[in-house]
Structures are given as C-alpha cells and as structure tokens.
Amino acid sequence: MSTTFTIDSATSRANPVAAPMKRLTVPAIRNRKAAIADGKGEPLVMLTAYTVRMAQLMDPHCDMLLVGDSLGQVIYGLPSTVPVTLEMMAAHGAAVVRGSYHAVVVIDMPFGSYEASPQQAFESAAFLLKQTGAAAVKLEGGAAMASTVAFLSERGIPVVGHVGLTPQAVNALGGYGARGRSAAEAEKIVGDARAVAEAGAFAVVIEGVVEPIAIEITRAIPVPTIGIGASAECDGQVLVAEDMLGLFERTPRFVKRYGDMAAFVAERVEEYAGEVRTRAFPSAEQTYAAKS
Secondary structure (H helix, E strand, O other): OOEEEEEOOOOOOOOEEEEEOOOOOHHHHHHHHHHHHOOOOOOEEEEEOOOHHHHHHHHHHOOEEEEOOOHHHHOOOOOOOOOOOHHHHHHHHHHHHHOOOOOEEEEEOOOOOOOOOHHHHHHHHHHHHHHHOOOEEEOOEOHHHHHHHHHHHHOOOOEEEEEEOOHHHHHHHOOOOOEOOOHHHHHHHHHHHHHHHHHOOOEEEEEOEOHHHHHHHHHHOOOOEEEEOOOOOOOEEEEOHHHHOOOOOOOOOOOOOOOOHHHHHHHHHHHHHHHHHOOOOOOHHHOOOOOO
8 A cells, every 4th residue: 555654743753654645636626626616525625834743733624735935924934925945945845745644735836936937947846846745836926927837737747826916926016905906907817817727727826806806716717716815705715824823913804813822822831931930840740750
C-alpha cells in the first residue's frame, strides 16, 4: 500500500509513522464543481496552514490546505506579502505536507517568482513542488497570467487562480478595499476569472469582491470557486486560520471569529508567569525525585 508520513503528536518529537494514503487529488477537487451544482456535493473547505501541528489539527476537516504567502504577516510580522521568498514558502510548505495526509496542499507562489515569464513561473513552481511534495501552486492575476497558467498546466503543474483583490498588488491597488464596485472593474474581474479557468486552473480563489461578482463567476466558470470576502454561493471558502481563531485583535470584515485564542493564550501565559514567580511551578509532579 502507498504510504505517506504523519507526525506522531503523542510525543514531543517529530517521529514519522506510516499512515494509509488517503489524500484527496486535484481531479477530485475539480470534479466537485458538478456535484455541488447538482446539490449532491458539499462546498469545499480550505484554510491556511504554515506549520506541522496546525496542519495536523486542520487536515481531517479540510479538503485543501493553503500554504499562503500571508505567512509573511502572520508568522514573520512583515507589512505585506511582497517580501516573502520562495525559500520561506518551501520551508513552510514542506512542514504542512508532513503534517497532513488527507487535504490537497496548495502553495502560494510569492511575488516576483512568476510574473516575468511562463518559464520563470515553471522554474519556481517546480522548485516548490520538489521541495515540499505539495500538489499544486496558486498564483495571483487574471487575463495577464492566463498564458502562464496554461504553460504550467500543460507541463503537469496544477494551478489555483486568484482574482479580485490580489494582495501582492497592494501597492498598485492602493489598499485592501473591496474590488468591483464600478461596472468596468466588475467586468474585468469576471473576465479575469474566465481567462484563468479557460487556461487550465483547476480552481479559482475570489477575494474581496462585491457579492454579485462572486456569484456571476461561480455560475460562469467550469471549475470550483473558493471565496474569501466573496459569497456563500461560491463552491467553497477559505480563511486565514489565525484570523478565524481570533489570534489577532483586528478582524477583517469578511472573517467570522470562531474563537478568541489571543485571550486564551494571554491568560495561560499570565497564569504560568505567576506560578513561576511564586515558585508554585514546577511542583513535585513536574520534577524528578532522587532514587532512594
């Protein structure tokens, strides 16, 4: 039987243990479109993941895990996704693949790694897939990137498209506001989605657009749409896990907080610090007695 490796979370060390290969495939994700449209399939579930442990916890519940370039802000405290490098994406992508066995792992191609030419994109994507074992890459951009999407797809590299608000272009867009409020911009976003789908993308992320655009795209293209700040009528949804878990004080409008992990962590650390300072920790239960 084919096997992959997961991490034995019962120990403090990363000990690989064999597990049956149950990972979803790119064709399975693409084919969900028809089932969802017929009411026979459930919407796709996608979350970001950057580490082994988070991948382990989310993998049983997700169809796809996205190693997003949002790690630049979430993990490294960078002001945007622009400074993120291929090496950063490869390191975190490999960790997420090691921590999962069910979801399709998709890795963002960072700014500057694919825009110059299809050949550059192929070299960058091949590097990421070789270094990580992930199944697919995601790149931002619409019609301008269609030839690149086709180039990669024709050479065996599955691609997820990304249209609407494209964070790597924040400097050109002038901020993170919702896109598609004008008729001309709305028409362009729909055209962008059609272009990348026709070029071979097996799914398309639609980010930060007014809802009618997301609905129109979902009905117009033959591959699944994954919404983030888009519409519940998309074929699936994605969020940054740390936003959804409430690890940051600021919550974007399109995020529902399913917890308040920031407060939980702060309270537990405060409790720990107090016990250390009063010498209540470690107690006899956490220390080793001398042999009699």
